[in-house]
Amino acid sequence: MTNEISYLTFDVEKLTQFTIAIFEQMGVPAKDAALAADVLIKADLRGIDSHGVARLSGYVRLWQKGRINPTPNIRIVHETPTTATIDGDAGLGLVVAPFAMQGAMEKAEKYGSGWVAVKNSNHFGIAGYHSMMALQKDMIGLSMTNASPLVAPTFSTERMLGTNPICYAFPAGKYPPVVMDMATSSAANGKLEIAQRKDIEVPEGWIQDEYGNSTTDPNGLKKGGSLLPLGSDREHGSHKGFCLSSIVDILSSVLSGGSYGPWVPPFVSFLDPLPDQPGEGIGHFLGALRVDGFRPADEFKQHMDNWVSRFKSAQTVEGQDAVIIPGEPETAAELERNKSGIPLISVVVDDLKCLAAKMAITFPETK
Structure with missing residues (x-):
């Protein structure tokens, strides 16, 4: 596995407008599209990248499947x-x-x-x-x-x-x-998805395999395993x-x-x-x-x-200030990202570019 991770940074307003355009293309009314985009962008601003625009293609697929009613x-x-x-x-x-x-x-x-x-x-x-x-x-x-x-x-x-x-x-x-x-699980599924995109192992105690054995394979769920509750084991x-x-x-x-x-x-x-x-x-x-x-x-x-x-x-314990x-880390991230922009890992950017092409929407340039 590799730890090589590349990020691209995007202007908050431009990424917001792109997200709104995706929802409107799904048939979501303008007011609702703006609200939906605000929820996703808020996640990215607060550093909760697993629940931000990285989720956009998932919403589109559910809409295409008829499982999301846009109105x-x-x-x-x-x-x-x-x-x-x-x-x-x-x-x-x-x-x-x-x-x-x-x-x-x-x-x-x-x-x-x-x-x-x-x-x-x-x-x-x-x-x-x-x-x-x-x-x-x-x-x-x-x-x-x-x-x-x-x-x-x-x-x-x-x-x-x-x-x-x-x-x-x-x-x-x-x-x-x-x-x-x-x-209320040991880790959010979104964090697992990020580990998969980054091609890195997950910490011990996040996942068990299909037999109940602990695994650090980020693809453990795809192989029949399951996430563990908060606390990992009894x-x-x-x-x-x-x-x-x-x-x-x-x-x-x-x-x-x-x-x-x-x-x-x-x-x-x-x-x-x-x-x-x-x-x-x-x-x-x-x-x-x-x-x-x-x-x-x-x-x-x-x-x-x-x-x-x-x-x-x-x-504090030794080594900690x-x-x-x-909520403190999220507040700090929001202050910083509102100024510097929202960083997205390259695989998410590629996914969004593909989505933009399919829906005939211009993808924003990097900041």
Whole structure:
């Protein structure tokens, strides 16, 4: 294997306009295309390259397969003052999830908290985008989604759960918000895809082969293996990762009426959903809590600053300068990339150029 990796850097606005053009070519209305592009570009800006424009060709293939509805009728199908269930009508999760989060925030403004479950959706990008929407209103945001079954539960070799990410976003004062955005598997599938593109091995504990043996082969999933829950194995707490992932699956789809467990529709277009679906599409769960429902917002943010400051000053192990606060690396990446541009590895650039040619859209020049 080789560690030779080449990057090309692109202007943020030009890459955004290209992404919008791809979605519009799929028949997505201009407003929704801009929103979908914003979700993907936000991932690239925050350094979560696995969930940015590298995913574009995957969305196009699903649309070509008829599994994404570019003009969905997103609607509430069940509602109380503080809760709702939304049918995404097979729309882009990049559009459906922000719609749901906006609904949760509106309920929170009136009643202190709002909770929205979603069914019949698709891959929604980074969970952080949706949780962070709540920050603008001095709210705590929560978002999670189930995903294609790639993860085997503890003591199993069968793929039963997705990477099932979960994210909390907390507003702060002088410091950036604290954003905890993570997969409930040992690694997100997107990181595995990056390793495949870079042709490098993955760390021990990410994957097991079809017999349940640990492997560092980035193509282990393609050979019949599975991702492992957070914790990797029972001795290192994988049962806790399994439990967290199960919570995401249940809240996202058992609660909403979406498909769950091994029935969650696969992201890749050449695999069809399993027969006898117990629900409709991918599910999400989003929530918003008004900080001032618990204590004055300014007071809370002052103490969040104190929390951050104290953790940053914690004594560190040898060779480390400071404790890393959740969301801190992503905030730093966003500041830098907004100025310098978005770096993409060459194989992703080649994929996007091929997509541009097929859809008759001009691909932007490097910065």
